[in-house]
Amino acid sequence: MTTAEKSTAIIAAVNEYAAIYAAVKAPATPATFNDPIVQGMLKGFTEKIAAIIRDA
Structure with missing residues (x-):
């Protein structure tokens, strides 16, 4: 997952x-x-953000 994709995923999670x-x-x-x-x-929420950052 690219940095932009991670940012988008984190914004969606927030x-x-x-x-x-x-x-x-x-x-x-x-x-x-x-x-x-x-x-x-x-x-x-914390687990979801961690998974996004780890590409899990």
Whole structure:
């Protein structure tokens, strides 16, 4: 994967994470679920970015 392709993939991952994060933080989601969900999302996001960088 070229640097440009990696950049595009990382931007897409950031946008995806932002959209999901906004949905989770929406008023309809009970506050007690926010932290565990966001922590799980952050772990998945970090792993996704690492995979892009490693070309995995």
